[in-house]
């Protein structure tokens with residue numbers, strides 16, 4: 301059994317491991333091993349091993365280069381909103397106000413509200429692949445140019461917020 305919890309949501313990971321071990325043992329599954337992963341550091345190893353982890357996946361924290369940590373979750377299957385606990389289900393649209401740069405996430409297809417500042421929300425979503433084929437003129441260079449323009453337009457303004 302693999303327990304995978306990012307460090308930002310770990311809570312008390314050791315207690316979760318003890319709880320799972322307890323429940324497995326109680327139900328006659330003493331042979332089931334517990335593997336843990338998700339933002340683990342070398343400092344976590346002893347604590348999680350003592351809590352009952354049989355194996356540990358330590359990756360990002362021992363990488364030699366600078367890393368970009370991200371994860372993906374299923375949020376919709378065949379058009380039906382569905383996800384695991386702790387995630388917001390359904391396909392979404394990510395919007396940014398063209399005036400104050402605040403960010404808003406809404407269910408995809410919802411009507412776009414007006415920003416409290418009076419500005420207009422614009423979608424940040426670009427479909428990059430369609431059935432495995434690149435379906436946009438977007439390039440890394442264009443994305444970089446757009447990001448740099450946004451950064452320059454944000455200088456000397458209030459820090460953009462996330463709603």
Ligand SMILES: [Zn+2]
Pocket residue numbers: 397398399400401402415416417418419420
């Ligand atoms: Zn605004």
